[in-house]
Amino acid sequence: xxxxxxxxxxxxxxxxxxxxxxxxxxxxxxxxxxxxxxxxxxxxxxxxxxxxxxxxxxxxxxxxxxxxxxxxxxxxxxxxxxxxxxxxxxxxxxxxxxxxxxxxxxxxxxxxxxxxxxxxxxxxxxxxxxxxxxxxxxxxxxxxxxxxxxxxxxxxxxxxxxxxxxxxxxxxxxxxxxxxxxxxxxxxxxxxxxxxxxxxxxxxxxxxxxxxxxxxxxxxxxxxxxxxxxxxxxxxxxxxxxxxxxxxxxxxxxxxxxxxxxxxxxxxxxxxxxxxxxxxxxxxxxxxxxxxxxxxxxxxxxxxxxxxxxxxxxxxxxxxxxx
Numbered sequence: 001x002x003x004x005x006x007x008x009x010x011x012x013x014x015x016x017x018x019x020x021x022x023x024x025x026x027x028x029x030x031x032x033x034x035x036x037x038x039x040x041x042x043x044x045x046x047x048x049x050x051x052x053x054x055x056x057x058x059x060x061x062x063x064x065x066x067x068x069x070x071x072x073x074x075x076x077x078x079x080x081x082x083x084x085x086x087x088x089x090x091x092x093x094x095x096x097x098x099x100x101x102x103x104x105x106x107x108x109x110x111x112x113x114x115x116x117x118x119x120x121x122x123x124x125x126x127x128x129x130x131x132x133x134x135x136x137x138x139x140x141x142x143x144x145x146x147x148x149x150x151x152x153x154x155x156x157x158x159x160x161x162x163x164x165x166x167x168x169x170x171x172x173x174x175x176x177x178x179x180x181x182x183x184x185x186x187x188x189x190x191x192x193x194x195x196x197x198x199x200x201x202x203x204x205x206x207x208x209x210x211x212x213x214x215x216x217x218x219x220x221x222x223x224x225x226x227x228x229x230x231x232x233x234x235x236x237x238x239x240x241x242x243x244x245x246x247x248x249x250x251x252x253x254x255x256x257x258x259x260x261x262x263x264x265x266x267x268x269x270x271x272x273x274x275x276x277x278x279x280x281x282x283x284x285x286x287x288x289x290x291x292x293x294x295x296x297x298x299x300x301x302x303x304x305x306x307x308x309x310x311x312x313x314x315x316x317x318x319x320x321x322x323x
Contacts, residue, residue, distance in 0.1 A: 007084035062106035103154035150279030166242035179248030183220030184314035219307035250288025
């Protein structure tokens with residue numbers, strides 16, 4: 001298939017593009033290379049992708065509707081995997097307009113482009129943050145009416161927009177509620193990176209919620225494998241061809257356990273600075289993946305110790321830290 005992958009220079013985007021190319025698909029990767037975190041990391045990811053014969057990069061912004069429509073008109077995509085978004089719960093507290101442009105305007109533009117130039121399947125990234133402080137484990141039937149951050153609100157709005165396009169125009173959509181993904185080439189604003197960086201530099205670790213938070217830490221390869229399994233399985237049948245699926249590890253891991261694992265892997269002892277729960281954060285996340293397993297079958301998931309080991313090895317290599 002010929003696939004448009006938005007957010008191709010992002011963490012999940014890079015890994016997804018690699019897997020698609022290795023599976024024999026043609027991938028057009030779209031990204032605006034914004035500076036939310038160092039562009040050098042995004043460029044290094046793209047360097048990995050440029051080694052793939054089936055990959056081609058286009059620099060562009062999903063908020064630019066005319067350019068996006070022109071790309072769809074020229075390329076005739078079979079499917080779209082829409083991962084581009086302004087990420088980060090905490091950043092949405094200080095820069096909400098960036099989330100409006102990318103997560104609302106950009107999402108609407110992608111949906112409209114898929115309507116005008118129909119595709120077999122649109123996969124789009126939602127987030128576990130839509131559940132707010134619901135009772136874990138989260139099922140897709142749980143209420144999402146109380147988002148705790150503006151980021152979460154934009155992701156919930158994206159789901160509603162996708163459902164409307166599915167209902168009105170028959171656009172087959174799968175919304176993927178992603179749970180705290182980590183691994184090599186990960187994001188610098190997320191806990192595994194922040195804690196590893198602080199440990200290796202001998203700095204204090206800032207731990208919010210006084211160390212009481214829990215997260216469903218999900219290894220990148222497991223998430224990408226699930227996405228590729230979902231891609232050919234477009235929803236169909238009566239009603240709106242739209243589904244929501246949790247993609248996660250199915251475990252609520254205490255953040256303090258994550259730190260202990262990183263201490264072992266780095267050979268360093270953490271000096272922790274405890275702070276209150278930050279505005280926009282939730283206490284715990286945990287995925288109920290029954291619907292995903294019913295669709296693609298049971299998954300073999302990567303243990304936290306193994307996944308963190310891969311991440312720490314990559315982190316040392318990327319930053320030139322000796323073992």
